[in-house]
Amino acid sequence: MNRFAGALLLGCCVVLSGCKEVVSVAKVGVRAERAFQDDTPITPVSQPDRYAMFSDILKVHRARAERVARISRALRVANAPICSVTRPDIGLSTHQLSDYPEPIRPLAMHFMEIEEDGRFVHFVVPDSPADDADIRRGERILSGWPVSDAAPLTLETEQGPQAIAIDPDTACAIPAFVVQSDRLNASTDGREIDLSSALVDQAGDDSGLAFIIAHEMAHVIRPPAEGASRWDVELQADADALVLMRNAGFDIDGTVRVWAAGVELHRDSQALSLTHPPVDIRLQALRRALSETQRRSSLVAPGEVLRLD
Ligand SMILES: [Zn+2]
Known part of the structure; x- marks a missing residue:
């Protein structure tokens, strides 16, 4: 069976109204949250089954998000000259603990390399400016996010705060x-x-x-x-x-x-x-x-x- 065509034929519709939140992690979190009847934090001890299930969900979600980001970025950068709205793009996705619903935050901290405070690198698109600059998953972002011409991206390193010199691509803002x-x-x-x-x-x-x-x-x-x-x-x-x-x-x-x-x-x-x-x-x-x-x-x-x- 050709699954690609099936997916394409059934998928695809356009909604031209509304204004949505631009946080992908939050979206998976919100969906995941519906599975809960209470606010009990998920830990290996308190709810082992859910812990295993949601740790898988988080890992699989990140793998999907990385794939979509890689392909979408290729399309957005190549077509920047014909997009009316563009933005600087370095191929970096970030997240913070508050992107996740309360019950799965212990999981997010354990599996997603984030801490209570701050914003962290979720993933880096291969061969992007962020990749070339050796930015890696889990690094803490101190300032300069989202990327703009106004301020450099500053990361926490073992040597202290470090401003990263990156030459962003221009990409369609879609x-x-x-x-x-x-x-x-x-x-x-x-x-x-x-x-x-x-x-x-x-x-x-x-x-x-x-x-x-x-x-x-x-x-x-x-x-x-x-x-x-x-x-x-x-x-x-x-x-x-x-x-x-x-x-x-x-x-x-x-x-x-x-x-x-x-x-x-x-x-x-x-x-x-x-x-x-x-x-x-x-x-x-x-x-x-x-x-x-x-x-x-x-x-x-x-x-x-x-x-x-
Ligand atoms: Zn369509």
Whole structure:
């Protein structure tokens, strides 16, 4: 079974209103918290079963968040020239104890290398400026976060506070987060992207996940044209996603091939979708968009960014 196509077909919707909190860890925490009926802190002694369960949740969540951050960053940096809102990006994710609900804070401290006070490095995206500067998980951030031109990032080191010289990349200001959920869903409120943990797990290889993220980014970069039908908006986002992926160096030809291979299996479920066109229409449009993106790509110098025309 082609899980990537299934995830993609079922996932993806756009929500254009609302303004959400930009803390991914808090999101997993809030979901996790629903499993609790009381405020008893989770420790190996007080609640061994829950301790084991939530320690796994935290570790798996971090692995997913790292993967999404790596792929999303590649798309955001490569497409910065065509995003209207950008921000400095060094490939660093941070967290603090208050990002986690009270009952799982003992776990967070134990497994996530954080302490009662302060902000700490959650993870570093490989080959990012933060990685090049040798910033490592668990280090305490004293000041300069979020990264800006105004002040350097200062970390606590054995030799005392140390200002880190980092040359940030410029990236589209469209962060992608993982929300703990069994539903296959991706959405954007026009500012950031939420991906359900189930969707990330079923997205297939990096190109498959990149396509889902790029599709949502496309909804943000190109707001729906007035009068456009819901189907038109979705087909446009599919086409734009291929351009964004091409700019970031992903294999768009392979992505469409994998997508096509999964179509048969999902024709029936997709037919029930209220928001998305039938798979055959979508695949046809995707193939056209692939040819067009490849044609446009052949007309520009390698590395030149294609715009969403
Ligand atoms: Zn969409």
